[in-house]
Amino acid sequence: xxxxxxxxxxxLVSAAVTWALRxxxxxxxxxxxxxxxxxxxxxxxxxxxxxILVVYCLRDLSVSSVGALxxxxxxxxxxxxxxxxxxxxxxxxxxxxxxxxxxSAVLPR
Amino acid sequence: MRIDSVAVxxxxxxxxxRSPSTGHARAALADSASVGLGFLPLGLAxxxxxxxxxxxxxxxxxxxxxxxxxxFEFLLIGMVTAAAPPASIAxxxxxxxxxxxxxxxxxxxxxxxxxxGKAYGTYALSDxxxxxxxxxxxxxxxxxxxxxxxxxxxxxxxxxxxxxALLGTLIPDGxxxxxxxxxxxxxxxALDALRGLRGDLPTPLLALLSALIARxxxxxxxxxxxxxxxxxGLLVRAAxxxxxxxxxxxxxxx
Numbered sequence: 565x566x567x568x569x570x571x572x573x574x575x576l577v578s579a580a581v582t583w584a585l586r587x588x589x590x591x592x593x594x595x596x597x598x599x600x601x602x603x604x605x606x607x608x609x610x611x612x613x614x615x616i617l618v619v620y621c622l623r624d625l626s627v628s629s630v631g632a633l634x635x636x637x638x639x640x641x642x643x644x645x646x647x648x649x650x651x652x653x654x655x656x657x658x659x660x661x662x663x664x665x666x667x668s669a670v671l672p673r
Numbered sequence: 674m675r676i677d678s679v680a681v682x683x684x685x686x687x688x689x690x691r692s693p694s695t696g697h698a699r700a701a702l703a704d705s706a707s708v709g710l711g712f713l714p715l716g717l718a719x720x721x722x723x724x725x726x727x728x729x730x731x732x733x734x735x736x737x738x739x740x741x742x743x744x745f746e747f748l749l750i751g752m753v754t755a756a757a758p759p760a761s762i763a764x765x766x767x768x769x770x771x772x773x774x775x776x777x778x779x780x781x782x783x784x785x786x787x788x789x790g791k792a793y794g795t796y797a798l799s800d801x802x803x804x805x806x807x808x809x810x811x812x813x814x815x816x817x818x819x820x821x822x823x824x825x826x827x828x829x830x831x832x833x834x835x836x837x838a839l840l841g842t843l844i845p846d847g848x849x850x851x852x853x854x855x856x857x858x859x860x861x862x863a864l865d866a867l868r869g870l871r872g873d874l875p876t877p878l879l880a881l882l883s884a885l886i887a888r889x890x891x892x893x894x895x896x897x898x899x900x901x902x903x904x905x906g907l908l909v910r911a912a913x914x915x916x917x918x919x920x921x922x923x924x925x926x927x
Contacts, residue, residue, distance in 0.1 A: 565727055565728055566753060566756055571728065571729075573759060575740055575749075577766070578742070578745065580772050581763050581766040582741070585773045585797050586796065589773075589777035590795065599913075600915065604910075605907055606775035606778060607787045609772055610866045611866035611870055611877060611880070612876055612880030613900070614859050615881055616880050616883065616900060619884035619885065619895075619899070620884065620896055623888055638853050638856070639860060647864070650816070652861045656681040656714070658804065659856075665884035667849050667850030668848050
Protein backbone atom coordinates (compact mmCIF):
# COMPACT_ATOMS: atom_id res chain seq x y z
CA UNK A 565 0.00 0.00 0.00
CA UNK A 566 1.41 3.38 -0.93
CA UNK A 567 1.23 6.24 1.57
CA UNK A 568 -2.54 6.57 2.42
CA UNK A 569 -2.38 10.36 2.09
CA UNK A 570 -1.03 10.03 -1.43
CA UNK A 571 -3.59 7.34 -2.37
CA UNK A 572 -6.44 9.59 -1.17
CA UNK A 573 -4.97 12.62 -2.94
CA UNK A 574 -4.81 10.63 -6.19
CA UNK A 575 -8.54 9.86 -5.83
CA LEU A 576 -9.42 13.49 -5.05
CA VAL A 577 -7.44 14.84 -8.01
CA SER A 578 -9.09 12.31 -10.32
CA ALA A 579 -12.54 13.08 -8.94
CA ALA A 580 -12.07 16.83 -9.40
CA VAL A 581 -10.87 16.49 -12.99
CA THR A 582 -13.65 14.03 -13.85
CA TRP A 583 -16.41 16.19 -12.35
CA ALA A 584 -15.06 19.28 -14.09
CA LEU A 585 -15.20 17.42 -17.40
CA ARG A 586 -18.78 16.34 -16.71
CA UNK A 587 -20.13 19.66 -15.39
CA UNK A 588 -18.33 22.57 -17.06
CA UNK A 589 -19.30 21.68 -20.65
CA UNK A 590 -22.95 22.38 -19.86
CA UNK A 591 -22.03 26.04 -19.48
CA UNK A 592 -19.50 26.14 -22.30
CA UNK A 593 -20.82 23.79 -24.95
CA UNK A 594 -24.34 25.14 -25.44
CA UNK A 595 -23.26 27.61 -28.14
CA UNK A 596 -21.17 24.87 -29.76
CA UNK A 597 -24.06 22.48 -30.28
CA UNK A 598 -24.26 23.67 -33.86
CA UNK A 599 -20.54 23.41 -34.58
CA UNK A 600 -19.75 20.88 -37.28
CA UNK A 601 -16.26 20.28 -35.88
CA UNK A 602 -17.61 19.49 -32.41
CA UNK A 603 -20.09 17.04 -33.87
CA UNK A 604 -17.37 15.48 -35.99
CA UNK A 605 -15.26 14.93 -32.88
CA UNK A 606 -18.14 13.83 -30.66
CA UNK A 607 -19.26 11.05 -32.99
CA UNK A 608 -15.78 9.67 -33.65
CA UNK A 609 -13.86 10.12 -30.41
CA UNK A 610 -15.50 7.41 -28.28
CA UNK A 611 -14.57 4.58 -30.67
CA UNK A 612 -11.04 5.88 -31.21
CA UNK A 613 -10.41 6.44 -27.51
CA UNK A 614 -11.45 2.85 -26.77
CA UNK A 615 -9.15 1.49 -29.49
CA ILE A 616 -6.25 3.46 -28.00
CA LEU A 617 -7.07 2.15 -24.51
CA VAL A 618 -7.01 -1.43 -25.78
CA VAL A 619 -3.53 -0.85 -27.21
CA TYR A 620 -2.51 0.75 -23.92
CA CYS A 621 -3.64 -2.33 -21.99
CA LEU A 622 -1.59 -4.56 -24.29
CA ARG A 623 1.43 -2.25 -24.39
CA ASP A 624 3.82 -4.76 -22.80
CA LEU A 625 3.02 -7.42 -25.35
CA SER A 626 5.92 -8.68 -27.45
CA VAL A 627 4.39 -10.54 -30.36
CA SER A 628 7.29 -12.95 -30.82
CA SER A 629 7.26 -14.40 -27.28
CA VAL A 630 5.17 -17.24 -25.78
CA GLY A 631 3.86 -14.77 -23.21
CA ALA A 632 1.82 -13.08 -25.93
CA LEU A 633 -0.23 -16.22 -26.45
CA UNK A 634 -2.53 -15.75 -23.44
CA UNK A 635 -3.55 -12.10 -24.02
CA UNK A 636 -3.92 -12.61 -27.77
CA UNK A 637 -6.10 -15.71 -27.30
CA UNK A 638 -8.17 -13.88 -24.69
CA UNK A 639 -8.53 -10.88 -27.01
CA UNK A 640 -9.67 -13.15 -29.84
CA UNK A 641 -12.15 -14.84 -27.49
CA UNK A 642 -13.53 -11.48 -26.35
CA UNK A 643 -13.96 -10.18 -29.91
CA UNK A 644 -15.40 -13.47 -31.14
CA UNK A 645 -17.90 -13.73 -28.30
CA UNK A 646 -18.94 -10.12 -28.74
CA UNK A 647 -19.46 -10.34 -32.49
CA UNK A 648 -21.41 -13.54 -31.91
CA UNK A 649 -23.72 -12.66 -29.00
CA UNK A 650 -23.37 -8.86 -28.54
CA UNK A 651 -23.57 -9.44 -24.79
CA UNK A 652 -20.99 -7.24 -23.06
CA UNK A 653 -21.05 -9.22 -19.83
CA UNK A 654 -20.57 -12.57 -21.58
CA UNK A 655 -17.71 -11.22 -23.72
CA UNK A 656 -15.86 -9.72 -20.75
CA UNK A 657 -16.32 -12.76 -18.50
CA UNK A 658 -15.43 -15.18 -21.31
CA UNK A 659 -12.31 -13.30 -22.40
CA UNK A 660 -11.12 -12.86 -18.83
CA UNK A 661 -11.74 -16.55 -18.06
CA UNK A 662 -9.64 -17.59 -21.06
CA UNK A 663 -6.84 -15.30 -19.87
CA UNK A 664 -6.96 -16.47 -16.24
CA UNK A 665 -6.94 -20.14 -17.23
CA UNK A 666 -4.09 -19.72 -19.71
CA UNK A 667 -1.93 -17.60 -17.42
CA SER A 668 -2.60 -19.47 -14.18
CA ALA A 669 -2.79 -23.07 -15.33
CA VAL A 670 -1.53 -23.64 -18.85
CA LEU A 671 1.29 -21.16 -19.30
CA PRO A 672 2.44 -20.26 -15.79
CA ARG A 673 4.96 -17.49 -15.84
CA MET B 674 -31.67 -9.90 -11.62
CA ARG B 675 -32.42 -9.65 -7.93
CA ILE B 676 -32.79 -5.92 -8.33
CA ASP B 677 -35.42 -6.43 -10.96
CA SER B 678 -37.38 -8.93 -8.93
CA VAL B 679 -37.46 -6.54 -5.98
CA ALA B 680 -39.04 -3.91 -8.16
CA VAL B 681 -41.43 -6.30 -9.84
CA UNK B 682 -42.16 -8.54 -6.88
CA UNK B 683 -43.74 -5.83 -4.76
CA UNK B 684 -46.54 -5.32 -7.19
CA UNK B 685 -49.03 -3.59 -4.94
CA UNK B 686 -50.48 -0.66 -6.87
CA UNK B 687 -49.17 2.70 -5.75
CA UNK B 688 -51.40 4.04 -3.01
CA UNK B 689 -52.96 7.38 -3.86
CA UNK B 690 -51.31 9.08 -0.89
CA ARG B 691 -47.82 7.82 -1.81
CA SER B 692 -45.47 10.64 -2.67
CA PRO B 693 -44.56 10.86 -6.36
CA SER B 694 -40.86 10.56 -5.52
CA THR B 695 -41.44 6.95 -4.40
CA GLY B 696 -42.89 6.18 -7.81
CA HIS B 697 -39.90 7.75 -9.53
CA ALA B 698 -37.51 5.78 -7.34
CA ARG B 699 -39.27 2.51 -8.15
CA ALA B 700 -39.28 3.19 -11.86
CA ALA B 701 -35.61 4.13 -11.71
CA LEU B 702 -34.78 0.96 -9.79
CA ALA B 703 -36.31 -1.12 -12.58
CA ASP B 704 -34.54 0.94 -15.25
CA SER B 705 -31.20 0.47 -13.53
CA ALA B 706 -31.35 -3.34 -13.40
CA SER B 707 -29.59 -3.99 -16.72
CA VAL B 708 -26.72 -1.66 -15.90
CA GLY B 709 -26.52 -3.08 -12.39
CA LEU B 710 -26.01 -6.51 -13.86
CA GLY B 711 -23.07 -5.20 -15.84
CA PHE B 712 -21.62 -3.11 -12.98
CA LEU B 713 -21.61 -5.94 -10.48
CA PRO B 714 -18.90 -8.17 -12.02
CA LEU B 715 -16.87 -5.17 -13.20
CA GLY B 716 -17.01 -3.54 -9.77
CA LEU B 717 -16.05 -6.82 -8.13
CA ALA B 718 -13.15 -7.16 -10.57
CA UNK B 719 -12.06 -3.57 -9.91
CA UNK B 720 -12.13 -4.02 -6.15
CA UNK B 721 -10.39 -7.39 -6.33
CA UNK B 722 -7.68 -6.00 -8.60
CA UNK B 723 -7.11 -3.06 -6.24
CA UNK B 724 -6.79 -5.42 -3.28
CA UNK B 725 -4.49 -7.77 -5.19
CA UNK B 726 -2.35 -4.78 -6.19
CA UNK B 727 -1.70 -4.08 -2.51
CA UNK B 728 -4.18 -1.26 -1.90
CA UNK B 729 -6.22 -1.28 1.33
CA UNK B 730 -9.84 -2.41 1.01
CA UNK B 731 -11.28 1.09 1.61
CA UNK B 732 -9.38 2.61 -1.30
CA UNK B 733 -11.48 0.85 -3.96
CA UNK B 734 -14.70 1.98 -2.28
CA UNK B 735 -13.45 5.55 -1.96
CA UNK B 736 -12.35 5.69 -5.58
CA UNK B 737 -15.61 4.13 -6.80
CA UNK B 738 -17.72 6.57 -4.79
CA UNK B 739 -15.73 9.75 -5.51
CA UNK B 740 -14.23 9.31 -8.98
CA UNK B 741 -17.02 7.08 -10.34
CA UNK B 742 -15.44 6.60 -13.76
CA UNK B 743 -15.06 2.86 -14.21
CA UNK B 744 -12.52 2.55 -16.99
CA PHE B 745 -10.27 5.30 -15.65
CA GLU B 746 -10.33 3.81 -12.16
CA PHE B 747 -8.77 0.58 -13.45
CA LEU B 748 -5.92 2.69 -14.84
CA LEU B 749 -5.74 4.59 -11.55
CA ILE B 750 -4.86 1.38 -9.67
CA GLY B 751 -1.71 1.01 -11.75
CA MET B 752 -0.76 4.67 -11.40
CA VAL B 753 -1.28 4.75 -7.62
CA THR B 754 0.71 1.55 -7.04
CA ALA B 755 3.47 2.99 -9.24
CA ALA B 756 3.33 6.24 -7.21
CA ALA B 757 2.72 8.36 -10.31
CA PRO B 758 2.87 12.12 -9.63
CA PRO B 759 -0.56 13.75 -9.09
CA ALA B 760 -0.03 15.97 -12.13
CA SER B 761 0.28 13.03 -14.48
CA ILE B 762 -2.73 11.39 -12.81
CA ALA B 763 -4.68 14.59 -13.52
CA UNK B 764 -3.55 14.60 -17.17
CA UNK B 765 -4.53 10.96 -17.63
CA UNK B 766 -7.90 11.54 -15.92
CA UNK B 767 -8.46 14.43 -18.30
CA UNK B 768 -7.55 12.48 -21.41
CA UNK B 769 -9.45 9.30 -20.55
CA UNK B 770 -12.57 11.16 -19.41
CA UNK B 771 -12.58 14.01 -21.90
CA UNK B 772 -15.20 12.07 -23.87
CA UNK B 773 -17.70 13.14 -21.15
CA UNK B 774 -17.47 16.67 -22.49
CA UNK B 775 -19.66 15.64 -25.38
CA UNK B 776 -22.42 14.30 -23.14
CA UNK B 777 -23.37 17.91 -22.37
CA UNK B 778 -24.67 18.10 -25.91
CA UNK B 779 -27.60 15.80 -25.21
CA UNK B 780 -27.92 14.83 -21.51
CA UNK B 781 -31.32 16.19 -20.33
CA UNK B 782 -29.95 18.30 -17.45
CA UNK B 783 -32.63 20.92 -18.09
CA UNK B 784 -35.21 18.53 -16.62
CA UNK B 785 -33.29 18.27 -13.33
CA UNK B 786 -34.35 20.99 -10.90
CA UNK B 787 -32.34 22.76 -8.24
CA UNK B 788 -28.69 23.54 -7.76
CA UNK B 789 -27.98 20.37 -5.75
CA GLY B 790 -29.83 18.19 -8.22
CA LYS B 791 -27.91 19.62 -11.16
CA ALA B 792 -24.63 19.24 -9.27
CA TYR B 793 -25.28 15.57 -8.62
CA GLY B 794 -26.65 15.03 -12.12
CA THR B 795 -23.34 16.14 -13.60
CA TYR B 796 -21.24 14.44 -10.91
CA ALA B 797 -22.75 11.03 -11.59
CA LEU B 798 -22.88 11.46 -15.37
CA SER B 799 -21.21 8.16 -16.22
CA ASP B 800 -21.19 6.59 -19.67
CA UNK B 801 -24.02 4.31 -18.62
CA UNK B 802 -26.07 7.13 -17.07
CA UNK B 803 -25.72 9.03 -20.32
CA UNK B 804 -26.58 5.98 -22.40
CA UNK B 805 -29.80 5.34 -20.43
CA UNK B 806 -31.05 8.93 -20.13
CA UNK B 807 -30.17 10.49 -23.50
CA UNK B 808 -32.07 7.99 -25.62
CA UNK B 809 -35.53 7.91 -27.14
CA UNK B 810 -37.02 5.72 -24.39
CA UNK B 811 -36.24 8.23 -21.64
CA UNK B 812 -37.75 11.27 -23.31
CA UNK B 813 -40.63 11.47 -20.83
CA UNK B 814 -38.58 10.82 -17.66
CA UNK B 815 -38.80 13.73 -15.21
CA UNK B 816 -35.77 15.01 -13.31
CA UNK B 817 -36.28 13.00 -10.08
CA UNK B 818 -36.44 9.75 -12.03
CA UNK B 819 -33.15 10.59 -13.77
CA UNK B 820 -31.46 11.43 -10.45
CA UNK B 821 -32.72 8.24 -8.78
CA UNK B 822 -31.43 6.21 -11.71
CA UNK B 823 -28.02 7.85 -11.40
CA UNK B 824 -27.97 7.25 -7.65
CA UNK B 825 -28.78 3.54 -8.04
CA UNK B 826 -26.03 3.05 -10.61
CA UNK B 827 -23.58 4.96 -8.42
CA UNK B 828 -24.46 2.69 -5.47
CA UNK B 829 -24.05 -0.50 -7.53
CA UNK B 830 -20.58 0.58 -8.59
CA UNK B 831 -19.40 1.71 -5.14
CA UNK B 832 -20.95 -1.31 -3.43
CA UNK B 833 -19.55 -3.92 -5.79
CA UNK B 834 -16.09 -2.29 -5.76
CA UNK B 835 -15.99 -2.38 -1.96
CA UNK B 836 -17.22 -5.98 -1.91
CA UNK B 837 -14.62 -6.94 -4.52
CA ALA B 838 -11.85 -5.35 -2.46
CA LEU B 839 -12.96 -7.20 0.67
CA LEU B 840 -13.26 -10.52 -1.16
CA GLY B 841 -10.27 -9.97 -3.42
CA THR B 842 -7.73 -11.11 -0.88
CA LEU B 843 -9.55 -14.46 -0.69
CA ILE B 844 -8.61 -15.29 -4.30
CA PRO B 845 -5.77 -17.85 -4.22
CA ASP B 846 -2.36 -16.49 -5.15
CA GLY B 847 -2.03 -18.99 -7.99
CA UNK B 848 -4.93 -17.35 -9.85
CA UNK B 849 -3.56 -14.49 -11.94
CA UNK B 850 -4.57 -12.66 -15.09
CA UNK B 851 -7.79 -11.09 -13.77
CA UNK B 852 -6.51 -7.75 -15.00
CA UNK B 853 -7.57 -8.79 -18.49
CA UNK B 854 -11.12 -7.78 -17.48
CA UNK B 855 -10.09 -4.19 -18.26
CA UNK B 856 -8.74 -5.07 -21.71
CA UNK B 857 -11.93 -7.00 -22.39
CA UNK B 858 -14.07 -4.07 -21.22
CA UNK B 859 -12.33 -1.63 -23.57
CA UNK B 860 -12.51 -4.16 -26.41
CA UNK B 861 -16.26 -4.52 -25.95
CA UNK B 862 -16.76 -0.74 -25.70
CA ALA B 863 -14.65 -0.27 -28.85
CA LEU B 864 -16.66 -2.85 -30.80
CA ASP B 865 -19.95 -1.25 -29.72
CA ALA B 866 -18.73 2.24 -30.57
CA LEU B 867 -17.42 1.06 -33.94
CA ARG B 868 -20.76 -0.46 -34.77
CA GLY B 869 -22.30 2.98 -34.19
CA LEU B 870 -19.91 4.47 -36.76
CA ARG B 871 -21.23 2.20 -39.49
CA GLY B 872 -18.25 1.39 -41.65
CA ASP B 873 -16.25 4.54 -40.87
CA LEU B 874 -12.99 2.61 -41.08
CA PRO B 875 -10.56 5.60 -41.09
CA THR B 876 -11.47 6.48 -37.48
CA PRO B 877 -10.36 3.19 -35.84
CA LEU B 878 -7.37 3.00 -38.18
CA LEU B 879 -6.33 6.53 -37.22
CA ALA B 880 -6.69 5.62 -33.54
CA LEU B 881 -4.73 2.38 -33.94
CA LEU B 882 -1.98 4.15 -35.87
CA SER B 883 -1.78 6.93 -33.24
CA ALA B 884 -1.48 4.35 -30.47
CA LEU B 885 1.19 2.32 -32.26
CA ILE B 886 3.26 5.40 -33.11
CA ALA B 887 3.07 6.54 -29.47
CA ARG B 888 3.95 3.01 -28.31
CA UNK B 889 7.10 2.99 -30.44
CA UNK B 890 8.23 6.59 -29.95
CA UNK B 891 7.25 7.37 -26.32
CA UNK B 892 6.25 4.15 -24.55
CA UNK B 893 6.26 5.93 -21.18
CA UNK B 894 3.66 8.49 -22.32
CA UNK B 895 1.58 6.31 -24.59
CA UNK B 896 -1.85 7.63 -23.60
CA UNK B 897 -1.40 11.41 -23.80
CA UNK B 898 0.64 11.21 -27.00
CA UNK B 899 -1.77 8.79 -28.67
CA UNK B 900 -4.81 10.91 -27.72
CA UNK B 901 -3.11 14.06 -29.01
CA UNK B 902 -2.16 12.44 -32.32
CA UNK B 903 -5.65 11.01 -32.72
CA UNK B 904 -7.42 14.32 -31.95
CA UNK B 905 -5.09 16.21 -34.31
CA GLY B 906 -5.78 13.62 -37.02
CA LEU B 907 -9.55 13.96 -36.57
CA LEU B 908 -9.35 17.77 -36.71
CA VAL B 909 -7.29 17.67 -39.92
CA ARG B 910 -9.75 15.23 -41.39
CA ALA B 911 -12.74 17.37 -40.35
CA ALA B 912 -11.16 20.42 -41.96
CA UNK B 913 -10.26 18.49 -45.11
CA UNK B 914 -13.76 17.03 -45.47
CA UNK B 915 -15.39 20.40 -45.10
CA UNK B 916 -13.26 21.94 -47.82
CA UNK B 917 -13.99 19.05 -50.16
CA UNK B 918 -17.69 18.27 -49.78
CA UNK B 919 -17.60 15.85 -52.72
CA UNK B 920 -16.07 13.15 -50.53
CA UNK B 921 -19.67 12.30 -49.81
CA UNK B 922 -19.23 12.33 -46.08
CA UNK B 923 -21.93 14.57 -44.71
CA UNK B 924 -23.52 12.94 -41.68
CA UNK B 925 -22.79 16.02 -39.61
CA UNK B 926 -24.38 18.56 -41.86
CA UNK B 927 -27.24 19.01 -39.36
